[in-house]
Amino acid sequence: MKRIVGGKDSQGGEWPWQVSIKLNGDHHCGGSLITDRWVVSASHCFKENNTTSNFSVLLGARKLSDPGPHSVTVGVSRIVPNPTYEGDLRTGDIALVELKEPVTFSHRIIPICVPDARVRFLPNQKCWVTGWGEVEGRDRLQTSDILQKLEVPIISTNTCNALYHQGSSEPKGTQDIKRDMICAGFAAGRQDACQGDSGGPLACRMGDSWLLAGVVSWGEGCAQKNRPGVYARVTYYQPWIHSVIPELKFTSVNTRSSNSASTVSFGLISIIISTVLLLQSLE
Ligand code: ARG
DSSP: OOSSTTTTEEEESSTTTTOOOOEEEEEEEEEEOOSSEEEEGGGGGGGSSSOOEEEEEEEEEETTOOOOOOOEEEEEEEEETTTTTSSSSOOTOOOEEEEESSOBBTTOOOOOBBTTTTTHHHHHHHHEESSOOOOSSSSSOBBBOOEEEEEEEEEEEHHHHHHHHHHSSOOTTOOOOOOTTEEESOTTOOOOOOTTTOOOEEEEEEEEEEEEEEEEOOSSSSOOTOOOOEEEEGGGHHHHHHHTTTTOOOOOTTTTHHHHHHHHHHHHHHHHHHHHHHHHHHH
């Protein structure tokens, strides 16, 4: 069976940042919760229609037809597409969506960490793409009722450009994969994100955290040979995200070592202070 194309059913609460962005009540795009008020999605999801009142966001769901008691639906107060998005060129395919009211976190609703601009996602690193998108990779939008998950390795931009040149009539030097994009998937095809997954997360586990590496953006067809999925590269847009959501804390991978560094310096300072106090009491 073809799901997400080639994925599996997810479990409830497995991807608690995954949201469904609905247009007039129907699933339209995926998205990722990053704070209690903000969702990251793709600019192209709002290309034809950007009237906030037509959109709503479903959180905490696994099955679209029966989202269950842990899910909530919230209205949208603002849609902020990246200003470099120009429609057909896929650059700038990242948008921030503000919820009408903050959501309460639960075991089913948890934001994903947004990586600092310095974080690197390396080739072959295994990440996950999730969504309710098309399961067959053909024809009209036919969404999956149950949230699908698929493990996909990161592909370097050079390799990805080379793959997109295979069997293509494009001039040699063309770079399909721009600096603000990141590829993931399989040269062999068969497994990929597809229509309806757009805007959803490419999530990578690093240490104890899940980081949002990419936003489902485009591909030539779905799950085709030599045409892996292309995602908006979140780290490239970190300064822009910061400018829209100044209060958002970004995650650097060395959080833990910097934590232990501060533990060490705190320990050293404590020792110095107690020594001074001890010496003073001896005088
Ligand atoms: N642009 C598509 C959408 O609107 C998603 C593309 C993802 N395609 C892929 N082959 N990875 O839903």
